[in-house]
Amino acid sequence: MSFIFGIINLDGKFVNQGEIGFLFQAVKWEGFKEQIEVAENYAIGYCHHPERQPKAGIFVDDELIVLADIRIYNSEELKKSIVYTSPEEAFAKAYLRWGVHCANHINGDFAVVLFDREKNEVHLFRDHIGVRPLTYWFQGNRLIFASHEFGLAKSGLVTSTLQEEYVVRSLFRLKGYYNQTIFHNIFKAIPGRCSTFSKDKTETIKYWRPEEIRIKKDLTFDESVTKLRQLLASATLNRMENGITGAHVSGGLDSTGVACLLADVIGDKNGLIGYSWSPEQLEEEFDGLNEKELIEAFSSEKGVKVKYLEFSPNEYVQNGLLPEFGNMYNEISTMKLAEKDGTTTLFSGWGGDEFVSLSTRGVYNHLFFRFKWWTLGRIILRHGIKSGIMQLRTEVLPLFVPFGLLHTYQPIDWRNLRFFKLNFILKHWKLIFFHSRKNIFGYGNRSRFMLNLLHNYHLPERMDNWCLFAEKYGLDYKYPLLDKELLEFWFSLPVEHTFKDMSPRLLYREALKGILTEQVRVRIGKDEGQLMTSMQLQQKDGKEYLQDLLVKSRQENQISFFKVEEFQKLLLERPDKKQFSEFRKISKAIFYLRMLGLVKNYLSNDPCLTNTRLKD
Numbered sequence: 001m002s003f004i005f006g007i008i009n010l011d012g013k014f015v016n017q018g019e020i021g022f023l024f025q026a027v028k029w030e031g032f033k034e035q036i037e038v039a040e041n042y043a044i045g046y047c048h049h050p051e052r053q054p055k056a057g058i059f060v061d062d063e064l065i066v067l068a069d070i071r072i073y074n075s076e077e078l079k080k081s082i083v084y085t086s087p088e089e090a091f092a093k094a095y096l097r098w099g100v101h102c103a104n105h106i107n108g109d110f111a112v113v114l115f116d117r118e119k120n121e122v123h124l125f126r127d128h129i130g131v132r133p134l135t136y137w138f139q140g141n142r143l144i145f146a147s148h149e150f151g152l153a154k155s156g157l158v159t160s161t162l163q164e165e166y167v168v169r170s171l172f173r174l175k176g177y178y179n180q181t182i183f184h185n186i187f188k189a190i191p192g193r194c195s196t197f198s199k200d201k202t203e204t205i206k207y208w209r210p211e212e213i214r215i216k217k218d219l220t221f222d223e224s225v226t227k228l229r230q231l232l233a234s235a236t237l238n239r240m241e242n243g244i245t246g247a248h249v250s251g252g253l254d255s256t257g258v259a260c261l262l263a264d265v266i267g268d269k270n271g272l273i274g275y276s277w278s279p280e281q282l283e284e285e286f287d288g289l290n291e292k293e294l295i296e297a298f299s300s301e302k303g304v305k306v307k308y309l310e311f312s313p314n315e316y317v318q319n320g321l322l323p324e325f326g327n328m329y330n331e332i333s334t335m336k337l338a339e340k341d342g343t344t345t346l347f348s349g350w351g352g353d354e355f356v357s358l359s360t361r362g363v364y365n366h367l368f369f370r371f372k373w374w375t376l377g378r379i380i381l382r383h384g385i386k387s388g389i390m391q392l393r394t395e396v397l398p399l400f401v402p403f404g405l406l407h408t409y410q411p412i413d414w415r416n417l418r419f420f421k422l423n424f425i426l427k428h429w430k431l432i433f434f435h436s437r438k439n440i441f442g443y444g445n446r447s448r449f450m451l452n453l454l455h456n457y458h459l460p461e462r463m464d465n466w467c468l469f470a471e472k473y474g475l476d477y478k479y480p481l482l483d484k485e486l487l488e489f490w491f492s493l494p495v496e497h498t499f500k501d502m503s504p505r506l507l508y509r510e511a512l513k514g515i516l517t518e519q520v521r522v523r524i525g526k527d528e529g530q531l532m533t534s535m536q537l538q539q540k541d542g543k544e545y546l547q548d549l550l551v552k553s554r555q556e557n558q559i560s561f562f563k564v565e566e567f568q569k570l571l572l573e574r575p576d577k578k579q580f581s582e583f584r585k586i587s588k589a590i591f592y593l594r595m596l597g598l599v600k601n602y603l604s605n606d607p608c609l610t611n612t613r614l615k616d
Contacts, residue, residue, distance in 0.1 A: 001475070002055045003147040004069045006044030007020060007023065007043045008041065009042070010120055015038060017038050019043065020036055023152075025155075026152070026155035027047065031049075046069065048471075049472075052344065056070070057086055059086065059091075063116065063117060066115075069111045070088065070108060071110065073235075074107035087110075092114070095123075100207065103208070104207045111126055111132040111133060124189045124196075126190065128208040129191055129192070130192075130459065131467070132147075133147050133467055134146075134147060135148060135181065137186050144158055148324075150468075152186050153186060154602055160185055162182065163182050164561070165431060166182045170591070172413070176456060178456075190204065192208035193207065214492065215491075215493070215495070216492045224507060225510045227489060228486075235485070239347070239478040240345070243271075245266065245272050246341070247259040247272065247346070247348075249298060250277065250278070250528065251289075251295045252291075252523075253353075253520065254349030254352030254353060255349035256295075256349070257508070257520075258348070259302070260515050263303070274306035276309065279308055280308035287529055289527040290530055292530055297517050315333060315538075317542030317586070320594065321597060322469075322597075323594055324468055331465075331466060331469075345477075350481070350482070355450060355486075359504045362395060362442075362446050363499045364395045365396055365399075366449075367444075368395075369443045398439065416588075420562065420563065440453070440456075450490075450491070536582065540586075550571075553596055557611060559610075562595075564592070
């Protein structure tokens with residue numbers, strides 16, 4: 001649990017000591033303790049929750065300076081190659097041995113800044129999947145970095161304006177631009193890569209290349225099950241720490257699987273608490289599966305207490321309006337509850353269904369373009385011709401339509417144009433109307449499908465959000481299903497093992513047989529009827545609250561290129577098939593008010609922020 005930050009002048013100029021103080025004050029949460037080191041042309045430091053031990057550290061020798069926010073999970077293997085006494089020293093020694101590809105030898109969660117003083121180069125590293133965040137600003141041989149972009153913007157040390165393209169991409173949900181933050185000239189370091197800065201050049205190299213992993217063609221399905229079980233257990237247990245452990249429990253395969261692995265090794269069940277997004281009681285009727293029954297089955301079998309969320313009036317919407325928090329608003333309330341319990345680590349099943357518990361998505365594409373039409377036909381007959389045709393339409397047909405005219409993953413919702421003024425649309429017409437949408441399924445390569453899921457960076461997007469606020473509440477998130485060794489094994493599997501018998505997630509289910517609560521293990525689908533109904537009710541209750549905020553924003557400050565009145569009208573419209581759903585209506589209003597909060601809090605001098613008054 002730590003944030004890192006610093007200033008490095010590659011032209012040799014001294015760093016003003018007061019500047020690192022400004023940066024620390026901008027990066028930290030209230031009450032955080034800091035450790036700062038200033039010498040010659042650099043000033044670096046880290047800060048942490050006052051009641052938690054830092055997970056960051058500084059290593060300095062004659063050649064290198066390493067500032068690392070790091071956790072290492074393959075220490076035993078790593079110590080066969082290098083000798084070290086601290087994680088940050090481990091990274092330094094790894095760099096001296098393997099160069100900028102050293103990060104590929106470390107299985108862990110990390111954000112690392114390494115200053116090679118002999119070469120006068122700075123290297124920024126993030127772990128393979130992006131659990132620990134890292135952002136930077138670089139101009140004129142001056143590098144300023146921090147764990148989150150909001151600290152950089154708030155520090156006053158960098159010049160920035162609102163990145164309008166970010167706004168367009170966010171509202172239209174365009175993927176593939178993860179490194180671009182909402183602040184112009186402030187960027188995110190990309191997971192699995194090393195970015196190098198020197199006086200002569202700036203370059204980024206990709207050190208983690210799962211696409212180059214060789215498939216073990218002779219591996220049997222049963223051997224895959226056995227190995228996967230071992231890796232799931234080690235990935236979870238290696239992340240355990242002292243103190244109270246929390247775990248998401250949704251009744252789904254991924255989160256409950258991780259919770260079961262924890263429950264089987266923690267003797268004192270008072271040291272393990274489950275957290276559910278679903279309410280404990282819901283009087284309203286709802287459609288679909290009652291996931292609470294699955295949660296209770298886990299709780300009873302494993303002897304683990306599960307806590308359910310109870311929202312105060314407008315709490316769900318207020319969570320969504322936090323300027324720095326972008327998605328999954330339930331989690332803020334979970335963090336607050338975990339803080340009260342004294343929980344120090346919170347395990348999540350996030351990322352499982354992209355890899356180790358991947359469903360049968362992409363299978364029809366794989367079989368069609370591999371000319372395995374006989375197998376494909378048998379599958380369609382077994383599962384139904386109508387559903388088969390729909391699946392082919394989704395995964396295969398778009399690849400025969402030129403220029404991406406038939407969308408394959410996330411179609412653009414042109415109704416969003418109503419929220420922008422005409423001059424803004426004309427300014428960004430190329431991005432809006434000619435955005436290139438990459439086919440998510442590939443051409444008959446199911447491994448390529450998984451790589452595409454990895455490289456649209458929706459995984460670290462959520463983790464960045466959660467990490468920022470987890471530090472505030474004294475938590476450290478753990479994502480064992482995204483473990484480096486586990487993912488590398490997954491990419492080495494014969495692809496047919498991932499959709500054997502066209503039974504969704506069969507490999508994962510078999511690997512956790514006897515561990516995962518059976519009622520959960522054999523469940524079908526991902527339906528969470530109670531949770532979805534609860535969220536819809538929370539949003540509905542917040543509509544009047546949002547309307548008041550929109551009116552107030554028009555009376556005070558507003559973002560000039562938005563039509564605020566359209567968000568107000570949207571909330572008042574009656575449900576219609578041609579209109580946004582109630583869920584989308586609330587989301588659009590929250591999006592605008594969150595953008596307004598970001599500009600007001602961090603870019604108060606930006607010309608896009610106007611003081612136009614609401615006309616009578």
